[in-house]
Amino acid sequence: MHSRTLTQLAADLAARRVSATELTRHFLARVERFDGELNAFVTVTAEQALAQAAAADKRIAAGGATPLTGIPLVHKDIFCTAGVKTSCGSRMLDNFVAPYDATVVERMQSAGIVMLGKTNMDEFAMGSSNETSFYGPVRNPWNHDLVPGGSSGGSAAAVAARIAVAATGTDTGGSIRQPAALSGITGIKPTYGRVSRYGMIAFASSLDQAGTLTQTAADAACLLEAIAGHDVRDSTSLDEPVPRYSKIIEERWENITIGVPESFFDDGLDADVATATRAALREYEKLGATLKSIELDYIHLSVLAYYVVKHAEASSNLSRFDGIRFGHRAANAAAGDLLTFYMRNRGEGFGAEVKRRILTGTYVLSAGYFDAYYLQAQKVRKLISDDFARAFRDVDLVAGPTAPAPAFAIGAKTDDPIQMYLNDIYTIGANLAGLPAMSLPCGFVRGLPVGLQLIAPPLAEGPLLKAAHHYQRATDWHARVPERYA
Amino acid sequence: MLTSEDIRRLCKLARIEITSAEIADVSAKLSSIVAMVDQLQAAATEGVVPMAHPLDRPQRLRDDCVTEPDMHALYQRNAALVERDLYLVPKVIE
Numbered sequence: 001m002h003s004r005t006l007t008q009l010a011a012d013l014a015a016r017r018v019s020a021t022e023l024t025r026h027f028l029a030r031v032e033r034f035d036g037e038l039n040a041f042v043t044v045t046a047e048q049a050l051a052q053a054a055a056a057d058k059r060i061a062a063g064g065a066t067p068l069t070g071i072p073l074v075h076k077d078i079f080c081t082a083g084v085k086t087s088c089g090s091r092m093l094d095n096f097v098a099p100y101d102a103t104v105v106e107r108m109q110s111a112g113i114v115m116l117g118k119t120n121m122d123e124f125a126m127g128s129s130n131e132t133s134f135y136g137p138v139r140n141p142w143n144h145d146l147v148p149g150g151s152s153g154g155s156a157a158a159v160a161a162r163i164a165v166a167a168t169g170t171d172t173g174g175s176i177r178q179p180a181a182l183s184g185i186t187g188i189k190p191t192y193g194r195v196s197r198y199g200m201i202a203f204a205s206s207l208d209q210a211g212t213l214t215q216t217a218a219d220a221a222c223l224l225e226a227i228a229g230h231d232v233r234d235s236t237s238l239d240e241p242v243p244r245y246s247k248i249i250e251e252r253w254e255n256i257t258i259g260v261p262e263s264f265f266d267d268g269l270d271a272d273v274a275t276a277t278r279a280a281l282r283e284y285e286k287l288g289a290t291l292k293s294i295e296l297d298y299i300h301l302s303v304l305a306y307y308v309v310k311h312a313e314a315s316s317n318l319s320r321f322d323g324i325r326f327g328h329r330a331a332n333a334a335a336g337d338l339l340t341f342y343m344r345n346r347g348e349g350f351g352a353e354v355k356r357r358i359l360t361g362t363y364v365l366s367a368g369y370f371d372a373y374y375l376q377a378q379k380v381r382k383l384i385s386d387d388f389a390r391a392f393r394d395v396d397l398v399a400g401p402t403a404p405a406p407a408f409a410i411g412a413k414t415d416d417p418i419q420m421y422l423n424d425i426y427t428i429g430a431n432l433a434g435l436p437a438m439s440l441p442c443g444f445v446r447g448l449p450v451g452l453q454l455i456a457p458p459l460a461e462g463p464l465l466k467a468a469h470h471y472q473r474a475t476d477w478h479a480r481v482p483e484r485y486a
Numbered sequence: 487m488l489t490s491e492d493i494r495r496l497c498k499l500a501r502i503e504i505t506s507a508e509i510a511d512v513s514a515k516l517s518s519i520v521a522m523v524d525q526l527q528a529a530a531t532e533g534v535v536p537m538a539h540p541l542d543r544p545q546r547l548r549d550d551c552v553t554e555p556d557m558h559a560l561y562q563r564n565a566a567l568v569e570r571d572l573y574l575v576p577k578v579i580e
Contacts, residue, residue: 206539325573337578340503377526
């Protein structure tokens with residue numbers, strides 16, 4: 001049952017081959033059996049899940065079901081869930097029970113999704129390995145000594161180990177696509193503003209976007225249909241109609257042109273990952289796509305611009321966590337003056353990486369530096385965005401590697417923030433330019449999964465998912481499961 | 487290289503307490519990050535308009551009217567100390 005895709009299970013539920021309650025019990029048993037070793041969950045909501053499953057069964061019986069009714073899913077612990085702890089992977093929010101639902105959660109709930117629990121993540125989504133979580137690292141289902149990627153590492157591990165059918169995630173610089181690649185699953189980061197950020201704890205507001213981690217592109221299409229769309233509670237959400245992605249992906253394949261930025265295949269890319277990525281591109285040629293080399297003139301500046309923008313926005317966004325209205329309050333905090341009180345609550349509540357990023361952001365935004373860093377970064381961002389816009393005049397999609405190497409060992413990069421940052425090198429361009437992008441499994445290197453990244457023009461999630469779906473019809477990389485979890 | 491004095495000043499601005507033992511490590515790591523992003527200065531950006539929205543969309547405005555009901559009792563459940571509907575903090579005025 002657990003190896004079936006969301007789309008297959010939706011058909012099973014509709015045909016009454018399985019009930020939502022049976023399905024939920026099956027997955028909760030797998031969580032119970034395997035999560036001790038994976039640490040993918042911060043909170044398991046078993047009781048609530050069974051109640052939602054019972055409601056889903058009633059709804060299916062009454063004939064008012066959607067394709068998602070009764071599907072067991074997990075939410076990254078960055079999404080607010082009313083009445084359920086929402087920690088964002090931080091000690092700061094270890095005691096925080098969200099008073100409302102995020103729009104993503106609310107929309108899934110109204111579609112009849114069953115929430116199994118909340119998944120582990122890098123603290124405040126700041127990391128590429130899931131090692132900065134207050135709740136400890138998540139282990140990669142393919143090899144427990146390795147990281148699953150991050151920051152949506154718990155979501156990725158849960159889907160890769162088939163202890164959840166699908167998961168939500170967020171992507172600020174690659175936090176859906178990179179863990180999807182390192183864990184051997186499919187991840188999509190939609191266009192900036194395509195999915196509401198309401199109730200999604202903010203990291204870098206001009207880059208953050210919610211998306212999904214699933215076994216297949218068809219599953220992602222189904223979920224995105226439910227969560228995308230305008231939301232008056234998020235002023236950056238796009239007021240655009242949501243296409244029927246699940247129909248678009250089934251449309252006949254048309255010969256598309258795929259742009260390949262040669263700079264993505266530089267010395268920083270693992271040679272075997274390069275080979276696997278090239279092989280995936282040849283597969284697209286076999287499907288009838290034309291490959292075209294392209295140059296993205298400013299992409300080499302993306303890491304620099306990205307680190308300024310995200311640190312600056314993080315320092316501003318995280319200023320709300322002070323231990324007064326909510327969040328961690330240090331035991332001895334009230335002993336000093338108000339300044340000491342703030343400093344103690346925050347000094348104790350945040351982990352080392354988060355503190356480092358807030359301090360860097362504070363530095364680049366401090367008096368005299370704003371123009372030199374933040375404003376300059378926003379100008380470079382425009383150049384990078386124009387680069388992509390130029391490329392999309394000639395090509396339908398841009399393709400390349402998702403991450404520079406397969407999963408690495410837990411602890412291997414924790415002491416060198418810059419090495420860790422370079423994990424995002426191929427993914428951050430899409431965030432800076434606000435473009436939709438995906439990672440899909442495209443092979444194995446040294447026994448570990450590798451992801452192919454596809455990037456599309458704004459709001460072209462339909463064609464993007466369609467290209468991924470057609471690739472997955474021709475290959476079976478996405479269907480591989482670590483032996484232990486098969 | 488950021489000095490320990492720079493780090494102390496930043497910590498105060500950012501309202502973050504770090505221990506004296508942590509300062510050397512934070513200073514080294516922050517300095518390497520700042521050295522990296524400093525390379526941004528070399529980019530030729532004359533005449534480029536800074537990006538305001540990834541898709542060049544204007545910020546929407548909503549009608550200036552109350553849309554949220556009073557939820558303070560629910561929201562204050564997450565606070566460490568509340569008295570008579572007020573959040574408690576250390577005494578500010580003597």
